Amino acid sequence: MDGRAVNQHLRERMDEFGFQQTELADAVSNHLVAHGHPGTVSDRTIRHWLTGKTRWPHPRQRAALEALFGCTAEELGFVPPAGRDRTTTPESSVLRRTFFTSASGTAAAIAVPRLTDRPTTVGTSDVIELRNGLDALMALDAHRGGHEALESAALTGARRALDMQRHAASARIRQRLFTVAADYTATAAWSAIDARQSDRAQQHLDHALYLAGMAKDPVAEIRVWNSYAMLAHQRKEHTKAVDAAQAAGACPITRRDPFYGSLAHARTAVGHATRGDHQAAIRSLGHAETALGKADLTAPRPSWVTFYGPAELAALTAIVRDRIGHPREAEAASHRALASIPRQFHRNRALATCRLALAQLHQRDAEQACATASSVFDQMSGYPIPGRMRSLLGDFYRDLLTLAPDTSATREWGDRYRHEWSRA
Template sequence: MKGNERLKGFMGEYGLTQAGLADAVNARLLHSGCEGTVSDRTIRNWLSAKTSWPHSRQREALEAVFATTAEALGFRPPLPRLSSDDEPEPPVRRRDFLAATSGAAAAVAVPHVGSACRVGASDVLRLRSGLDALMALDDHRGGHESLKLTALAGAREALEKQKRGATQRIRRRLFSVAADYTATAAWSALDARRTDAAQHLLGRALYLAGMGQDPMAEIRVWNSYAMLAHQRREYREAVDSGLAAQATAMTKRDPLFASLAHARTALGHSTLGDRQAALRSLGCAEEALRRSEPGLPRPSWMDFYGPSELAAITAIVRDRLGDPAAAEAASHRALAGIPRQFRRNRALATTRLALAQLHQRDIDQACATAATAFALMSGHPIPGRLRSLLGDYHRDLITLAPDASVAREWADRYRSEWSRL
């Protein structure tokens, strides 16, 4: 059977591997409330033409990824059975799909070819809805290259539409969308610990946020800058980035954003060993969180933040300040509330719990806890940020208990899991 050359061509044009396309389709399925069940094998069946007409939900998600119809992607629907007195109906033109960025299921509006129509509010809304799909994919498996490339494609799409904006207000909103897509790409690089790429993209995102006059995108960028500074061991800059986040207009409008900014600042102070400043910032974060209103409309990138995430940050601060028992208690609170679909965040909080236990010399329990982080990410590569944290745990383990048998067993497991790309 001849393979599906059209689908193969689209994948090549968009720079997608089989695994990348599976991620993209699954992201769209998750965004629409369906389970993401597409695997590498599913993609192979499509490419070999073993599957000539995908299941309806998978087909719609695939159409959204490439912004075209299934027929244009080389698929053929089964022929209808016609009775002898049936007359063929005139061909029905499929609706034009307003679709996703290249490589993930982000719903980005795509105009008709050759269309000179102006871009309006509905186009902005379609573009923004694509960000939700990307964040759902990030929540599920963490930052990775195909997510970054998809987000950059979304930013390019928004900037191209910005040139045809119907009003100055629409153009500003499209700059804002481009800032969010670029910040998403930067976050993916940050989660993978690709610091040079993250720094470049954050600078671009901050520029676009300014062009869009969007304080919400601005605070997102400063939040990521604070994390980048930690990865680069530039701890004073981490504090400065947290203070910059506190100075944005969003902290005055919504205490939830203020809480996040104070929490990031607390992390910076704790790494510098400034106990008083760290605890003061944590207190401000807790107070702002108490004043925040749940249920207000907020961007999907903020879905991660709330009492559980603040507890996870508190665990880091307390451990760095030399309070491992308090850190362990905070980690348990975090894990009790982090949603199950936030697999990467749960794995990070689990590893932090293991570190707090290790720093109390509870070696057996710490190793058992740390091992569950691998299970949480089963079936997916381990994101760079989590790999780095597990490396920190391993180094502390061999420092504190180099001769313990359970430590040697965990080290063997660690080396085996570490080979996962």
């Protein structure tokens, strides 16, 4: 099919960036989701673009392609219908592409605004372009998880936001640039957390919290506290995890938007469950469900928080229930999560599948648990496995050896586990 591509410009850009059809479909869908739109682009959509069956994609799809490739739709080989003006503005005039190679040898791209060729005075349009670069990073995170190249690109974006402050047109623009810098730095921290690089994550979070304070932005602040809670949990500092989650819940934005309050309560529930405080964990889960029920899920919010909603709450519920000794309820919650997490969110679906396997194992159904855990490798085929997922699979294997050490299913899964790790 690739050899018969009519749109050679798009084909060449895909080759340059290392995108296969399925990967480009995922990246465009993730960008759409990050901007509050349905992520409905499929492999078939890409095929239609390449063969020329679709010569002028939908405006939102064109905007996503322009952000990902750093050029106009026309430069990608698309042709607008005669007499029709283009309805998207190319985001690429001040974008620089940073290339890197993943563990599987696939090149991907991150676009963040550059310092050269920008006006002497920085205004709203420059802030918007910085945010577009941030959204592209979040789409990449959803596509393949945290890794050093994403972390590095995020830090570059933060430095540029701070450098641009020297040319800000007003105090308001300076404050907005602090927010953008905080978000870029928090993105770097999140990437380090997902890769289980806790020392770097701590450093980034400390700086992000300072920047969020300078910005006087409660949304940026709650993001940082949410990540602090996850980092503390990763370090097994469970009291600190609860404290950080409660600090997130104390941010003013939770009183204005119950959506953020729900996230803070859910993160608090995980902390209580890990500490062994069953009643507090269940109580916090109830608060999270009530708050989410009051939230307007269609309201515009930053791209970093698009991961949260009923599906993610179900996934967090599975963690809480399993840790307080309710594996049957945890299994049910995992199934609810997997029924709702979008297909293109490979990492999140694979993590929920890991949790499902653990819940099945904790019900002593080792054969089914091994089959479920093996499907994680299938889901992540072609994608590097982030450190956080590797750790969770390691937890599954340790529990498997403890609960069912002598079964054939355990031996077969252990062989698969070692084979997959030797290929990574």
